[in-house]
Structure formats: structure tokens, C-alpha cells
Amino acid sequence: MPVTVATVVETNEPINLSAIETARAYASVSVKARVDGQLARVAFQPGDEVKQGDLIFETTPVRFRQRWIRPRPSWRGTRPRCRTPRPT
Numbered sequence: 001m002p003v004t005v006a007t008v009v010e011t012n013e014p015i016n017l018s019a020i021e022t023a024r025a026y027a028s029v030s031v032k033a034r035v036d037g038q039l040a041r042v043a044f045q046p047g048d049e050v051k052q053g054d055l056i057f058e059t060t061p062v063r064f065r066q067r068w069i070r071p072r073p074s075w076r077g078t079r080p081r082c083r084t085p086r087p088t
Contacts, residue, residue: 031056 037059044050 033057033059035059037061 039057040060041058043055043058050056
């Protein structure tokens with residue numbers, strides 16, 4: 001191949017780089033539920049910033065309600081199990 005001579009010309013050419021990278025989270029936390037139930041809704045999008053007190057998850061309230069709202073006893077028609085001693 002013969003050697004040739006050319007005039008230098010300045011131009012803007014795009015540079016495309018392809019690389020494989022790994023991203024790591026800046027910070028992560030563990031979240032534990034205080035009550036049982038199924039996850040009903042996620043209230044944030046991945047990458048959103050959350051602050052203390054923000055709603056993150058919402059669970060179905062069925063099992064929670066069942067645990068705290070119990071049937072109340074019916075006092076009508078019941079007899080006392082023990083008698084109060086009467087003074088003599």
C-alpha cells in the first residue's frame with residue numbers, strides 16, 4: 001500500500017463507547033412488617049427517595065382487623081359462674 005499525503009481538517013465526530021457496568025445502591029435498608037398480611041400496594045418507584053414517615057408499602061387489612069376486632073360476648077341470658085358471698 002503506498003503512502004499518501006493529505007491536508008489536516010478539524011471536524012466533530014461522535015464517539016460511541018459500549019461497556020458493561022455494574023451499579024450499586026447508595027444506601028439500602030431492611031423493612032420488616034409489624035403485622036401479618038399480604039402486600040396490597042407498593043407506594044414508591046425504584047430509585048425514589050423516601051424519608052422517615054413516608055408510606056412505603058400497604059398491606060391488606062383483613063387479617064389485621066380479624067386479630068383486633070373480636071366478637072363481643074353477649075351478656076344477656078348468661079348466669080354468673082360464681083356467686084358473691086353474702087355477709088351473714
